[in-house]
Amino acid sequence: MHLSSPARTEQIEPMIEKHLTTTEVSKLTGIAPGTLRFWRSVDRGPASFALTPKRVVYRLSELEKWIAAREAATTRGGIL
Template sequence: MSSTVSTATAPSVRTTDGLTRLSLTTAEAARVLGVAPKTLRNWRSLGTGPAYVELGSRQCVYRPADLDSWLLSKRVGGAA
């Protein structure tokens, strides 16, 4: 799945099926980050991954803005 992060005021991801999403499933977020869904689940349990939203007891979604913020927090080196 290819995605492009929008710079609009409400960050969203446009998926290859043409839908604009304000939240991503664990599988979709994993594809955006280039990791396995199980890795995201592990990070959630350890409290080390990107912020997420719980929708009930068994479903979590990720906001694209939270993925961006988390990625920026992991940046190493380069000019500030």
């Protein structure tokens, strides 16, 4: 049996990114899962992709970018 060297593991770890389910994104943002599904169908909201035919996920980095863009687009009064 061959064990991975620490250097090899360090090279792989940065490539692995946290993926969130629709339910997890909903809990983090307060946006209903149904709204997230609707937004996917009309190409709105945070970027997502189908990991398998029945499993949609969101990259944490993409969710953070989307939130930052929403924040930047919002005026001080909270009106877009």
